[in-house]
Amino acid sequence: MMKNWRSLLALLLAFGLVAAACGSDAPAETSSDASSDAAADDEAMEDDEAMEDDSSDEAMEDDEAMEDDEAMEDDEPAGDAVLIDYWLWDGNQQPFYEQCAADFTQANPGIEVAVSQFGWGDYWDGLTAAFATRTAPDVFTDHLARYPEFVESGVLIPLNSFVEADGVDTGQYFPGLAELWTSPDGERFGLPKDWDTIAVVINDDMKAAAGDPDVSALTWNPQDGGTFGEVVQAMTVDANGVRGNEEGFDASTMGDEGAVYGFGLEGNFGAFGQTTFSAFAASNGWTAVDGVWADEANYDDPALAETIQWFADWIEAGFITPLADVQELGGTTMFQTGRAAMQTNGSWMISTLSGDGTEVPVSYAPTPIGPSGNRASMFNGLADSITASAEDPEAAWEWVKYMASPECQEVVGGGAVVFPAIPSATAIAQEAHAANGVDVSAFTTHVDDGTTFLFPITDSASAIEALVGPAMESILRGDAKAADVLPGIAEQVNAELAN
Amino acid sequence: MAAPTVDAPKGAKLNLYGGWKAAWPFLLPSFIGFLIFFFIPTMRGIYLSFTDWNLLANRGEWVGGANYERLVDDPLFWNAVRVTAWYVFLNILSQTAFAILIAVAMDRLTKSSVIRSIIMLPYLIPNVVVALIFVWLLNSNLGIIADLFSVFGIDSNYFAGPRAVIPTIAGINTWRHMGYTALLIFAGLQTIPKSLYEAGALDGASEWQMMKRITIPLLRPVLALVLVITMIGSFQVFDTVQVATGGFGGRPGGPGDASRVIYVYIYELAFVRNEAGRSSAIAVVLLLTLMVITFFQLKLLRANESDLA
Numbered sequence: 001m002m003k004n005w006r007s008l009l010a011l012l013l014a015f016g017l018v019a020a021a022c023g024s025d026a027p028a029e030t031s032s033d034a035s036s037d038a039a040a041d042d043e044a045m046e047d048d049e050a051m052e053d054d055s056s057d058e059a060m061e062d063d064e065a066m067e068d069d070e071a072m073e074d075d076e077p078a079g080d081a082v083l084i085d086y087w088l089w090d091g092n093q094q095p096f097y098e099q100c101a102a103d104f105t106q107a108n109p110g111i112e113v114a115v116s117q118f119g120w121g122d123y124w125d126g127l128t129a130a131f132a133t134r135t136a137p138d139v140f141t142d143h144l145a146r147y148p149e150f151v152e153s154g155v156l157i158p159l160n161s162f163v164e165a166d167g168v169d170t171g172q173y174f175p176g177l178a179e180l181w182t183s184p185d186g187e188r189f190g191l192p193k194d195w196d197t198i199a200v201v202i203n204d205d206m207k208a209a210a211g212d213p214d215v216s217a218l219t220w221n222p223q224d225g226g227t228f229g230e231v232v233q234a235m236t237v238d239a240n241g242v243r244g245n246e247e248g249f250d251a252s253t254m255g256d257e258g259a260v261y262g263f264g265l266e267g268n269f270g271a272f273g274q275t276t277f278s279a280f281a282a283s284n285g286w287t288a289v290d291g292v293w294a295d296e297a298n299y300d301d302p303a304l305a306e307t308i309q310w311f312a313d314w315i316e317a318g319f320i321t322p323l324a325d326v327q328e329l330g331g332t333t334m335f336q337t338g339r340a341a342m343q344t345n346g347s348w349m350i351s352t353l354s355g356d357g358t359e360v361p362v363s364y365a366p367t368p369i370g371p372s373g374n375r376a377s378m379f380n381g382l383a384d385s386i387t388a389s390a391e392d393p394e395a396a397w398e399w400v401k402y403m404a405s406p407e408c409q410e411v412v413g414g415g416a417v418v419f420p421a422i423p424s425a426t427a428i429a430q431e432a433h434a435a436n437g438v439d440v441s442a443f444t445t446h447v448d449d450g451t452t453f454l455f456p457i458t459d460s461a462s463a464i465e466a467l468v469g470p471a472m473e474s475i476l477r478g479d480a481k482a483a484d485v486l487p488g489i490a491e492q493v494n495a496e497l498a499n
Numbered sequence: 500m501a502a503p504t505v506d507a508p509k510g511a512k513l514n515l516y517g518g519w520k521a522a523w524p525f526l527l528p529s530f531i532g533f534l535i536f537f538f539i540p541t542m543r544g545i546y547l548s549f550t551d552w553n554l555l556a557n558r559g560e561w562v563g564g565a566n567y568e569r570l571v572d573d574p575l576f577w578n579a580v581r582v583t584a585w586y587v588f589l590n591i592l593s594q595t596a597f598a599i600l601i602a603v604a605m606d607r608l609t610k611s612s613v614i615r616s617i618i619m620l621p622y623l624i625p626n627v628v629v630a631l632i633f634v635w636l637l638n639s640n641l642g643i644i645a646d647l648f649s650v651f652g653i654d655s656n657y658f659a660g661p662r663a664v665i666p667t668i669a670g671i672n673t674w675r676h677m678g679y680t681a682l683l684i685f686a687g688l689q690t691i692p693k694s695l696y697e698a699g700a701l702d703g704a705s706e707w708q709m710m711k712r713i714t715i716p717l718l719r720p721v722l723a724l725v726l727v728i729t730m731i732g733s734f735q736v737f738d739t740v741q742v743a744t745g746g747f748g749g750r751p752g753g754p755g756d757a758s759r760v761i762y763v764y765i766y767e768l769a770f771v772r773n774e775a776g777r778s779s780a781i782a783v784v785l786l787l788t789l790m791v792i793t794f795f796q797l798k799l800l801r802a803n804e805s806d807l808a
Contacts, residue, residue, distance in 0.1 A: 128770050131555040149773055153555035268750060324659040327749035328638050462772045466575065470755040477661070477754075 082395040084113045085137040089123040092351055096415040100408040104399060111395045131155050131387075138390040139399055142190050142383050144180060145272075148293065148459040150385070151183055157386045158187040162397045168404070173421040174447060177381045180454065184293045190383025191404035192421035194412070196347040197377040197452060198279050199442035200368070204361040206260060206341040210234040210243070220368035222284060222306035225314065228368040232262035235341035236319045244319050251318030264321040264340025266331040269308070269476065271468035272456055275346050278378045281307040283370020288456035295497050297458070299468060300490035305482040312475050312482065323476045336360055346380075347443040351417050354438045364442035377443075379452030381421060419443070463496045541786070548779035555773055566780035576781060578756045579764040582665060586760060587733040589669035594729055595722075597673060598680035603714065605681065606688040615685075618678040626675070630742035633671050634658060658743050661757040668739050668758065676732070680725055687721025688714065716806055723800035727793050734789055737762035761785055 088097060094117045101113035116137070118126055124146065130136040136155070150156050163170065170178040173192045181190035202215060213234060219226035225233075236244030237260045239253035244262055253259060266275040272288060273281070286303040290296060298304070314320045321331070321340050335343045336358060344367065345353065353362050369375045384403050390396040402408050409425035412418065416432035426444075433440045446452045458464065471489045474480045548566055552559030570576050601618060621629070636644040637657040645657065655663045691714065699709045715722075737760070741751045744758045752759030752767065759767070761781065768778035797803070 125770060128554060128773070132557055134557075150555065153553050153773070155555050268753075324656040324754070325640065327659040327754060328656065329640055466767070466772065469750070470753075473753070473755040479661075 081109070082111045082392045084111060084139060084390075084392075084396055084399050086113050086115050086399065087123065087127070087137045087140040088115065088117055089120050089141060090348070090417070091117050091119075092417045093412060093415065096412045096417070097403070097408075099411050100403060101399075103407065103411070104402045107402075108395075108398055111398060113399055131389075134389055136387045136389050138392070138396045139384055139386055141193070142385040144380060144382075144455045144457050145461045147181070147189055147383075147385065148183075148457060149462070151187075151189055152459055155388050156189045157388055157390065157393055158189060159191065159386065159397070159400070160186075160188050162401070163188060163191075166397075166401060168401060172406075173404075174423060174426070176379065176452075176454065177421050180292070180381055180457065181383050190385045191400055192381050192383050193403055193409070194418040194420050195379060195381040195426075195447075196419065197379060197443045197446045198275055198344050198346055198367055199377070200365040201335065201343050201345050201349075201353055202363050202365055203335070203338065203341045204363050206235055206338075207363075210341075215365040218365070218368040219370075220280060220283065221371050222280075222310040225310065226368065229314075229319075232314070232319050232342065234262070236260060236262035238318070249318075251316075254318040255322075260338065261321045261334075261340045262319045262342060263314075264331055264334050264343040265311075265323065265326045265476075266343050266345050267326060268323075268469065269311075269472035271461075271465045271472075272378075273472075274378050274380065274455070275344055277307055277311060279344060279367040279376050280310075280370065282376035282378070282453050283368065283372055283374060285370075285372045287453065289458060292454070292457045294456075294458060297456075297464065297490065297493045297497060299493050300487040302483070305486050308472065308475050308486070309482040312478060315476060316478055323473060347440070348418050350433065350438060350440060350443070354436070364438075364440065366442045366445050374451050375446070375449075377446040377452055378455055379446070380455040458497060460496050460499070464493050467492050467496065544779045545783055547775055548783045550776045552775040552779070553773060554769060554775045559776060562776065566777045567784075569777060570780060570784065575756065575759070575764060579759055579761045579781075582756070582758060583734060583736070583760045586665050586669055586736060587730065589666055590672055590733045590736075591726070591729055593669065593673045594677050594680055595726065597677040598684055598725070601677060601681035602684035602688055603710065605685050615682065618681060620678065621675045622679040624675070626738040627742050629671060629675055630739045633667075634743050637667065659749060659754055661754050664744060664754065664758045668736070668743065671743075672733075672736065672739060676729070680729060683725050683728075684718065684721060687718050690721075691717045719800060720803070720805050723797060726800070727796050730792060730796065731789055734785065735762055736760055737766070741766070 086097075086101070088094065094115060097115055101115055105112050127136065127140065131153075142150070142156075147156070162168075168191070170188075170191075174195055177192040177195055178188075181192065182188050200215070200218075207213065207215070210231070211234065213231050215231060218228040218231060220228040230245065233244035236249075236254075237258075238244075238250050239256035239259040240248075240250060241258075242249045254261065269276050272278060278288075281304050284303045284307050286298065286301050286307065288297055288299075290298070311320060315322055321334055325339075326334065329337075329339075331340075331343060332345065332349070332353075334340045335345075336353075338360065350364075352358070353360075367375045367377055384400045386393060386396045386400060404421070406422050406424055409420035409422045410428050413420045413425035413427075413429035414432055416429055416436060419426045419429050430440060430444065468489055471480075471485050475482045475485060547559070549561060549563060550559035551562050551565075605615065605618070633644075636642045639645045639654070639656050639659070642657075645655075648655070655667075657663050657667045660667075695713050695717075696709060699713055704712070740758050740760055740763050744751050744753050752763045765778050765781050765785075768774045768781070
């Protein structure tokens with residue numbers, strides 16, 4: 001009894017000390033980890049989390065420092081200048097929008113802009129709270145998955161009259177981008193600022209070790225995986241060093257030290273799979289919803305079930321990273337630490353994946369050509385929206401108009417972080433990437449060839465996410481078959497959309 | 500207070516009045532706090548549960564019992580109830596068992612207040628910090644505790660395993676709370692006269708017999724209180740789930756629906772899905788459930804009587 005008691009005490013003490021010791025470090029940790037708790041709240045768009053998760057700590061600290069300076073200078077605008085509160089979530093872009101804000105104030109001396117940056121998860125939770133407490137920013141970076149719910153709640157100002165009065169040419173953007181921000185009633189709630197597509201990210205060292213296969217025009221199908229599947233198998237290496245396409249490959253050793261998965265999931269599939277399954281399912285002929293603001297979704301389409309089942313089967317076979325590992329470590333982390341040789345990811349991640357901070361030599365290949373005969377990539381775009389609580393909507397509009405103009409977008413393009421919505425500014429971004437030695441044609445080829453499909457816009461995105469997300473997880477874990485689960489889910493989704 | 504006598508009604512009345520006069524200033528601060536932070540929000544929450552409240556727009560319309568009707572057919576709600584019940588069961592069982600063990604050990608073996616403080620230590624760490632630390636410690640690829648367990652042949656994905664996640668969270672919260680619970684029980688143990696144990700020892704009773712026949716029965720009122728407190732606390736589990744199951748690539752309440760406890764679902768409905776009305780309806784159901792459970796717990800355990808009398 002005595003002895004047990006002592007060892008129990010020792011154990012407790014040890015835990016306590018470890019916890020206390022770690023506790024003192026925690027505040028420093030939370031700046032990068034804060035996204036993880038809140039990020040995942042945002043079920044609708046976890047695909048974009050990586051954007052925040054992976055921005056280097058260094059960059060974040062700089063951003064924070066900058067933000068503080070900004071706040072000090074801008075909280076008290078000189079004289080009767082108008083102060084516009086502007087929110088964005090991507091720390092990588094903040095310096096360039098700070099630049100835009102400075103240029104803007106120079107051109108419009110009566111208006112000052114305070115730029116605030118929050119991590120992806122905190123951003124949307126904070127915005128909800130800010131709307132509820134009437135402390136929302138005047139202007140904020142808006143997302144396609146979110147804005148229909150804002151519109152329904154009546155917290156955004158339609159921009160039509162401003163656009164007409166100032167004669168802004170909505171045709172100056174890449175085709176389709178401006179239309180994404182128009183409601184079925186023809187009201188416009190944002191002016192486009194950038195766009196993104198998906199490509200296959202490849203670890204060059206591992207590709208060379210696999211015999212340097214040609215990845216410029218891979219094919220894929222949900223039966224045998226096509227030439228893309230062959231490359232995935234060739235790049236898979238088990239813990240004994242046997243490749244996935246060789247005799248004696250042992251999938252049971254894939255969890256051990258030294259094993260490399262040929263392909264890694266970027267994250268949870270969710271309902272829309274922007275960076276995960278969407279490129280594959282779309283190349284197999286699947287569309288999530290029929291048009292913008294649709295009343296019906298197609299989750300019962302066999303083309304989707306086949307695609308998801310292919311992923312599940314290949315996870316089972318040891319060629320693709322298991323979902324549990326992806327959830328524990330993060331998909332991009334698994335790629336960057338060499339646990340996966342390839343992944344699909346979005347263009348906003350280029351500066352993180354190819355940046356100075358990475359140890360993995362990376363190249364990009366277009367997403368594979370599917371049974372439909374085409375490759376496919378989701379085409380997503382951000383825009384700036386004005387809130388109904390904006391103190392001076394006229395001034396807020398001037399700032400939105402400026403951010404959607406070539407002047408600001410060329411500044412942002414020069415940062416080589418995202419592709420701006422205006423073609424001339426995207427050309428500048430491409431040049432900036434080329435100057436860094438990064439070939440980004442795998443992302444731009446979709447726009448050149450017209451192989452993009454639009455981000456599914458519905459007014460029930462978060463409800464759909466809550467229904468489909470867990471179902472996708474159960475399929476990928478092998479607990480259920482896609483063909484059995486998805487039709488039932490589809491019924492619930494359509495009921496939600498009809499509501 | 501002295502019982503008022505029949506022939507001195509005036510004095511008794513005065514006495515009562517004077518007592519209240521003195522009591523009010525002392526009660527007022529906490530009464531105001533109760534009013535502002537508990538009563539008014541609760542009333543408002545009950546009102547919201549009968550509306551289709553939109554948090555973003557800060558308005559909503561009266562929909563009657565529609566939110567409650569929807570609950571009946573909501574598979575996610577029933578899943579949340581199941582998950583929460585499983586968590587409460589595991590947590591109460593392990594927490595109470597460990598707490599009694601620690602308290603008895605403290606009572607019989609040491610009077611050191613240093614050790615008492617050390618046992619309280621985990622309780623002093625904020626839940627969010629505990630969750631963040633255990634995300635690392637129990638990461639099946641990186642965590643040292645996970646490594647330690649795998650030496651003994653226990654391999655699990657912990658927070659990322661659909662079957663492991665609730666037991667994992669219950670285990671962590673047991674670790675964090677058992678010291679605090681043990682102190683409550685320890686205080687109860689102090690009220691049991693030592694002479695009973697001496698008598699037991701003279702009669703040749705074993706430790707286990709004394710525990711069963713003396714300690715537990717005489718501890719009943721304290722145990723009832725502890726159970727009510729821990730039960731209510733367990734039903735309200737939120738931060739550990741919200742922080743830990745998000746992990747680095749997952750989402751709160753995951754994997755799948757495996758850890759979406761009632762509070763996480765309430766939060767999700769209100770702040771992610773912008774359905775504050777439905778969210779409030781669940782909160783009201785939870786409030787009523789806890790009231791009923793507490794009532795029966797206190798009744799069944801006869802918490803207001805002591806066998807020591």
